[in-house]
Amino acid sequence: MPPRPAPGDRVCVARIGAPHGVRGEVRLWSFTGDPSAVAAYGPLTAADGRVFEIASLRPAKDCFVARLKGVADRDAAEALRNIDLYVPREKLAPAGEDEFYHADLIGLSAVDTAGAEMGTVIAVQNFGAGDILEIAPRRGETLLVPFSKAVVPVVDIPGGRVVVDPPPGLFDDEEEPGPEA
Secondary structure (H helix, E strand, O other): OOOOOHHEEEEEEEEEEEEEOHHHHHHHEEEEOOOOHHHHOOOEEEEEEEEEEEEEEOOOOEEEEEEEEEOOOOHHOOOOOEEEEEEEEEHHHOOOOOOOOOHHHOOOOEEEOOOEEEEEEEEEHHHHHOOEEEOOOOOOOOOEEEOOOOOOOEOOOOOOOEEEOOOOOOOOOOOOOOOOO
């Protein structure tokens, strides 16, 4: 068995969802640029070291339906629900200019344009209108920042930071004054 990549040397490319049918198929969400390319990466590894191979993959309404080698019934498929699947970093193509793997962004320090620390990037979300950086400050609730060149003008992966230039009002805690009576 090949050695398992260290957490920083692997990238999450898919997540197993609920079973599909009674013959061991599962719903599969792909996080790759070309979603159907997830099957071309070869064996995928779970965080606990288990190895999974995609035997077949077909599109469904909002995900894929996958048959994984060795998973033959609904109970076995149900036991795999919500498992993230990883590939070693070296299997991925280099990111293009102004393209970033989410795994490279998570953990970066977030600073404002004056260099003051805002927090740490803990996730990259996308709710349908583009990527959003989720930043955990030292205190308080997480901040959600649109991941655009205008709001995040600098991404310095070797330097371990992103520079955030939020538009006016994005982080204002005060409520807007109501109409005067």
